[in-house]
Amino acid sequence: MNTVTLNNGVKMPQLGFGVYQIPLEETAEAVYQAIKVGYRLLDTAIAYGNEVETGEAIQRAITEGLVTREELFVTTKLFIQHVGEEKAMKAIDESLERMQLDYLDLFLIHQPYGDVYGAWRALATAQSAGKIRAIGVSNFDTGKLIEFSHMNGVAKVQVNQIEVNPWNQRLTDEAYHEKLSIQMEAWAPFAEGRLDLFKNETLSKIGKQYGKSVGQVILKWLMQRGIVALAKSVRPERMAENIDIFDFELTVEDMATITALDKQESAFFDHNDPERVEWFMGLLS
Known part of the structure; x- marks a missing residue:
């Protein structure tokens, strides 16, 4: 598995398994199978x-000797109701x-709303205490990321997890992430199949050259850009394919x-x- 090195020296697997929208009753088995196939992020x-359920799968895999805890890279996120220093610490x-x-x-920090500065102080404190190895944000646009990086006054941002896929490639954002030494991580690399992504003729033609699927081409495209990517499936055969x-x-031409x-x-x-920001703010009321 390829790894990237974050700006604090922590190594992070470049391809990971995401559990968003996996049915609750299937999560533990799906995560266990993902570990069994080879995912470490x-x-x-x-x-x-x-x-x-994610934790149960991790403990099962460790108990069965599939992995050690140190071989895994486990991520979670604070939602908007948990920002603010005291709430975040809890x-x-x-x-x-x-x-x-x-x-x-x-x-x-899952969303760029509310008291993200208080939440950041809590994350930095937990990092100093050894509870967290790396800290970051999610869904911060580049302007917000630049401001936050310069103004938080506590600790460097290691990762920003944002939407990146063939329909929304974030090329300008990528340049600024590199300038700030912040690792870009892609959620929804397949755009959930929207606009018939998996049937796209251009991506299919590229895949046929290498005997690979559209999904594999997209993930490889992200790997070659140096972006961490999260793939999701409940089917072991699709996990293995991804x-x-x-x-x-x-090739350069393919890219x-x-x-x-x-x-x-x-x-x-x-x-x-x-309207979206207003909706998020409603979660705090």
């Missing part, structure tokens, strides 16, 4: 409601308890062809849209 969040401890872990490898991407390389697909717009929603 696991991504959950308080808002997903499946930290307990939430961090509760996540550790739910997942039956002594430490987490990465803890992110991780089988380290035996081929896309340019994929770049031409960029629509420069979210396949989901704009985090700066006033």
Whole structure:
């Protein structure tokens, strides 16, 4: 498995398994199978409601000798109701308890709303105490990320997890992440199949050259850009397919062809849209 080195020296697997929207009753088995197939980066969040099940799978895999705790890189996230220093400190401890872990490898602020500066102080304190190895944010646009990086006054941001896929490639954002030495991590690399992504003729044609699927081409494209990516499936055969991407390389021409697909717009929603921000603020009332 390829790894990237974060700005605090922590090594992070470049391809991970995400548990968003996996049915609760299937989560523990899906995470266990993902570990069995070879995934070492696991991504959950308080808002997903499946930290307990994710933790159960981790403990099962460790008990059975599939992995050691040190071989795994486990991520979770603070949701908007848990920002603010005191709330965040409590939430961090509760996540550790739910997942039956002594430490987490990465803890992110899930959304760019509310008292993110207070939450950041809590994450930095937990990092100093050894409860968290790396800290970061999620869904921060580049302007917000620049401001936050310069103004938090506590600790460096190691990771920003944002939507990145062929329809929303974030090329300008990538340049600023590199400038700030912040690792970009992609959620929804397949855009949940929107706009018939898996049937796209351009991506299919590239895949046929290497005997690979559209999904494999997309993940390889992200790997070659140096971006960490999260893939999700409850089917072991698809998990195995998604991780089988380290035996081929896309050419410069392939990469340019994929770049031409960029629509420069979210396949989901704009985090700066006033109605969306208003909705998030309603969660705090």
